[in-house]
Amino acid sequence: MASSPTEYVTHHLKHLSVGEGFWTIHIDTLFWSWVTGLIFLGVFYGAARAVTAGVPGKMQNFVETILEFVDKSVGDAFHGPKDLLAPLALTIFVWVFLWNLMDLIPVDLFPVLAAMVGIEYMRVVPSADMSATFSLSLSVLALIIYYGIKGKGAAGFGKEFLFHPFGKNPLLVPFNLILNTVEMIAKPVSLALRLFGxxxxxxxxxxxxAMLPFWIQWLPGSAWAIFHILVIPLQAFIFMTLTIVYIALAYEKH
Known part of the structure; x- marks a missing residue:
């Protein structure tokens, strides 16, 4: 697969892709995003089908704990209707968590398996692909705008965009517009880059x-994996929480 350390690292960081430039599509990112998404749907659908009013099983307890945690997170920050935001927060938290969890798979496993069937490149961590994190954060941006208009009305949303924070003085409208535009753009950018980085x-x-001798890999690898176990849910929680907060701020009348 690679004959030097540089080639080894470069090979593992290259995507299976089609197209060029802006229109490049990372097939491996899309594939593993679908796989983790289907795992999420399968687990929660199975738990919902097996729910019982009696003594719950371990899977039901696990799913109910996640649901209660997400519902409380939404309820603490958002005071509007939760019919869309609660499922959205649950989807973001679990999906990003599963994206991140893929990072604990041995780095050579799927690239080697892919090479056996003639696929040259294979990256399995969607959240390590800026295209995936920006796609998710741009979806959040669309919802921020939607909830801003839903909570304040189109006129109220536009009025706040033009006259906040410096007031209604016409001379200050350009400054308000610039500040609010920068703030609006910074939200999805910070979401995407934090998770990706x-x-x-x-x-x-x-x-x-993985480039170290096999007999010594387990020591730094185990230490880093244990530390990374803390990072995996933390990054999913941060992405979910900031999404809830941004939408709540957009929805509330200031």
Whole structure:
């Protein structure tokens, strides 16, 4: 697969893709996003089908704990209707968690298996791909705008965008517009780059550890994996919480 350390790292960081430039499609990211999404749906659907009013099983307890945690997180920050936001927060938390969890798979496993069937490149951590994190954060941006209009009305949303924070003085409208535009753009950018940066760095460290002699890999690899177990749910929680907060701020009248 690679004959030098540089080629080894480069090979593991290259996507299976089609197209060029802006229109490049990362097939491996899409594939593993679908796989983790289907796992999420399968587990929760199975738990819902098996729910009982009697003594709950371990899977029901696990799913109910996640649901209660997400519902409480939404209820603490958002005071509007939760019919869309609660399922959205649950989806973001579990899906991003599963994306991140893929980073604990040995870095050579799926690239080697893919090479056996003639596939040259294979990356399995969607959250280490900026295209995936930005796609998710742009979806959040669309919902921020939607909830801003839903909570304040189109006129109220536009009025706040033009006259906040410096008031209704016409001379200050351009400054308000610039500040609010920068703030609006910064939200999805910060969401995407925070998640991408943490998982890309973690993936790169696992790749570097895999270059060590086999007999010593387990020591730094185990230590980094244990630390990374803390990062995986934390990044999912941060992405979910900031999404809830951003939408709540957009919905509330200031």
């Amino acid at each position: 943490n998982l890309y760095a973690a993936e790169l460290i696992f790749i570097l550890i």
